[in-house]
Amino acid sequence: MTLTLSDPDLFRTQAYIDGKWVDADSGETFAVIDPATGEEIAQVPRMGAAETRRAIEAAERAQVGWRKLLAKERAKILRDLADAMLANADDLATILTAEQGKPHAEAKAEIAYAASFFEWFGEEAKRVSGETIPAPMPDRRIVVLREPIGVTVGITPWNFPSAMPTRKAAPALAAGCSMVLKPAEQTPLSALSVMVLAERVGLPAGVLSVVTGDAEDAPKIGGEMTSNPIVRKLSFTGSTEVGKLLMGQCAKTIKKVSLELGGNAPFLVFDDADLDDVIAAMMVAKFRNSGQTCISANRVLVQDGIHDAFVERMVELASGITVAPGFDPAAQIGPLIDQAALDKVLAHVGDAVERGGDVLVGGGIHEQGRTFFSPTIITGADMDWQMSNEETFGPVAAIHRFSDEAAAIRTANATPFGLAAYLFSQDHARIWRASEGLEYGMIAINTGFISTEVAPFGGIKESGIGREGSQHGLDDFLEYKYLAWAGVRG
Numbered sequence: 001m002t003l004t005l006s007d008p009d010l011f012r013t014q015a016y017i018d019g020k021w022v023d024a025d026s027g028e029t030f031a032v033i034d035p036a037t038g039e040e041i042a043q044v045p046r047m048g049a050a051e052t053r054r055a056i057e058a059a060e061r062a063q064v065g066w067r068k069l070l071a072k073e074r075a076k077i078l079r080d081l082a083d084a085m086l087a088n089a090d091d092l093a094t095i096l097t098a099e100q101g102k103p104h105a106e107a108k109a110e111i112a113y114a115a116s117f118f119e120w121f122g123e124e125a126k127r128v129s130g131e132t133i134p135a136p137m138p139d140r141r142i143v144v145l146r147e148p149i150g151v152t153v154g155i156t157p158w159n160f161p162s163a164m165p166t167r168k169a170a171p172a173l174a175a176g177c178s179m180v181l182k183p184a185e186q187t188p189l190s191a192l193s194v195m196v197l198a199e200r201v202g203l204p205a206g207v208l209s210v211v212t213g214d215a216e217d218a219p220k221i222g223g224e225m226t227s228n229p230i231v232r233k234l235s236f237t238g239s240t241e242v243g244k245l246l247m248g249q250c251a252k253t254i255k256k257v258s259l260e261l262g263g264n265a266p267f268l269v270f271d272d273a274d275l276d277d278v279i280a281a282m283m284v285a286k287f288r289n290s291g292q293t294c295i296s297a298n299r300v301l302v303q304d305g306i307h308d309a310f311v312e313r314m315v316e317l318a319s320g321i322t323v324a325p326g327f328d329p330a331a332q333i334g335p336l337i338d339q340a341a342l343d344k345v346l347a348h349v350g351d352a353v354e355r356g357g358d359v360l361v362g363g364g365i366h367e368q369g370r371t372f373f374s375p376t377i378i379t380g381a382d383m384d385w386q387m388s389n390e391e392t393f394g395p396v397a398a399i400h401r402f403s404d405e406a407a408a409i410r411t412a413n414a415t416p417f418g419l420a421a422y423l424f425s426q427d428h429a430r431i432w433r434a435s436e437g438l439e440y441g442m443i444a445i446n447t448g449f450i451s452t453e454v455a456p457f458g459g460i461k462e463s464g465i466g467r468e469g470s471q472h473g474l475d476d477f478l479e480y481k482y483l484a485w486a487g488v489r490g
């Protein structure tokens with residue numbers, strides 16, 4: 001498969017280590033597949049522990065000079081990188097759509113989001129201030145420095161192939177850290193295309209490397225990343241299961257960890273909600289990226305008084321969504337990422353039907369075939385359904401009915417996850433009560449859209465540790481150093 005790019009040089013199929021484009025030591029490669037067609041897009045190096053170790057050692061060397069640059073100098077490089085991404089957004093989006101499947105317009109929006117982290121964190125780098133603290137003794141002075149944590153590693157998933165790597169790399173680099181990144185097996189090309197631009201804008205060799213591998217290689221790459229004592233921090237986005245494993249591995253050398261893990265977002269619609277707002281939000285929170293986001297509305301809880309009108313509008317919405325390959329300009333949702341993803345969605349829908357759910361629209365593979373799934377609306381949902389307890393990661397909305405506000409909040413909280421929750425109401429007292437009652441890291445109020453570089457993205461409970469975006473995202477890559485000065489007399 002050949003992609004039409006204005007700048008074909010952005011399409012790279014080698015990994016990027018210590019400022020060089022390289023193959024695996026073994027020379028082995030794996031295929032990157034277009035989920036819309038099943039065609040092979042590229043062969044990419046299958047790397048393991050040895051290549052990862054070299055990237056980490058290069059990151060250690062590079063960090064010495066990188067951290068010494070003025071914040072303003074690092075900011076300039078990051079700003080140039082953001083600008084370069086925006087200038088090449090069409091091509092970057094083409095590469096992203098080819099490997100991930102989302103509509104090209106949505107991919108372009110992801111590129112803008114991905115670039116925004118370099119812009120934002122470059123600016124924030126200039127505002128890393130320390131503290132002075134009034135001392136308890138007359139000759140003492142207490143000064144607290146903020147310093148880069150050191151060499152860091154990032155592991156990212158396939159659902160946002162550009163934004164997840166940049167959401168990690170940008171704060172790391174802004175803080176003066178270096179990073180070795182491992183993108184997902186399905187989507188390594190987007191991260192590599194950003195590296196072409198990073199090289200062009202003058203990012204020094206070794207500051208950011210990208211190591212590639214397939215699912216079989218991931219434990220070897222991850223094993224080296226989490227055991228190598230040079231590495232001081234792991235930032236991981238992916239499933240809760242793998243996050244737990246990596247956190248355990250990091251315990252042996254007490255690495256700092258940031259984990260952005262799975263969610264099981266409740267979407268609460270109260271009687272007094274504005275239905276137009278709710279439906280607009282559903283398009284984003286449920287159907288964007290074919291429902292394959294960690295903050296996808298997974299449990300739709302709707303109050304009695306608005307339930308029937310909501311269901312009617314949802315049927316209209318789902319019936320009108322255009323499902324098509326991402327390069328079709330009419331596409332609103334593309335395919336699911338792969339067969340395993342399709343099997344999971346089919347299993348969840350099958351389970352819902354078996355337990356008495358009523359499928360009003362969709363319910364199966366779309367006429368486009370392969371892994372395209374029809375937007376699906378199911379009513380009568382219950383908390384013992386599979387899709388109430390696990391991320392479905394598909395364009396399927398299962399609607400629960402409720403009458404009592406407090407009971408709905410308890411239901412919303414009855415999960416080990418705590419990433420995002422959505423609530424819709426025009427009653428400010430209720431909005432406060434619900435926001436305070438919901439055990440989630442992020443609450444979307446009368447909107448389906450919460451992702452921005454300026455806000456702290458992240459979860460609680462088994463959805464993770466730490467925040468990405470905002471000044472808190474930078475804090476995660478900084479350490480405190482306390483200077484206790486004595487002898488200030490006179």
Ligand code: NAP
Pocket residue numbers: 155156157158159160182183184185186213214215216218219220221222223237238239240242243245246259260261262263293294295391419458459463464
């Ligand atoms: P995943 O299976 O956990 O994979 C994520 C990354 O971890 C991939 O790069 C994968 O490599 C790697 N990996 C898997 N096993 C590993 C191991 N033993 N050692 C080291 N690395 C390993 O998750 P996914 O299916 O790609 O992504 C979907 C999940 O990500 C969902 O649960 C979603 O909610 C979550 N997510 C969370 C956020 C957030 O901000 N909270 C954002 C996006 C996605 P390979 O691809 O090579 O196997």
